Ligand SMILES: [Ca+2]
């Protein structure tokens with residue numbers, strides 16, 4: 001009898017320890033406040049033309065042309081570089097000099113001036129445009145407003161997956177105040193500075209369509225999100241390493257998070 005009682009006691013302790021580890025994992029996994037997410041797409045639907053927004057705002061995206069394929073996490077969108085696009089219906093982005101962070105993964109189809117995420121009309125200071133900056137046979141992550149730009153130095157057009165983060169810190173007022181991260185690494189800054197007053201009224205956010213003489217996005221696109229805060233380097237790395245779903249602690253239905261799959265990734 002004593003043996004049985006001891007094994008019961010051991011089992012009880014195992015349950016307590018396992019539960020404790022699970023709670024620790026969950027609380028450690030959710031590193032971001034869901035209320036700071038303006039829109040976020042995992043592109044894990046695998047079919048159809050609607051990108052489900054996992055934020056609390058219900059800003060589903062309207063996909064035109066892009067097809068699903070294997071992504072960094074689950075599936076992603078494959079853009080043909082000719083006319084494929086996504087419109088965040090009814091959402092015109094973040095305005096003025098408000099802080100913001102845009103994150104996404106890309107694996108490009110070639111070296112060109114890929115258009116990744118943009119909003120605002122093409123007017124001085126009002127446009128907000130995240131795209132590829134051409135540098136010979138390479139290209140770099142770039143953010144621009146009409147009249148100014150800021151771009152990094154790491155080549156992102158090598159047909160490998162890269163994680164991008166474009167951070168406009170709180171209290172900033174010009175395009176070169178942005179901090180750009182490629183694969184979690186802070187980029188050097190090049191370009192001409194320009195005061196910002198981003199227009200958040202006149203143009204919906206698009207992901208793929210180009211402006212002026214640039215090009216449609218060509219290649220793979222996964223895990224995009226826009227935040228209304230300036231994320232830290234640690235938060236950006238957590239998103240990159242664990243995926244948006246785990247970093248936000250929500251599942252695609254918006255229910256309380258955390259499957260074993262997400263914990264394993266962590
Ligand atoms: Ca995905």
Ligand SMILES: [Ca+2]
Nearest residue numbers: 065080083084
């Ligand atoms: Ca097409």
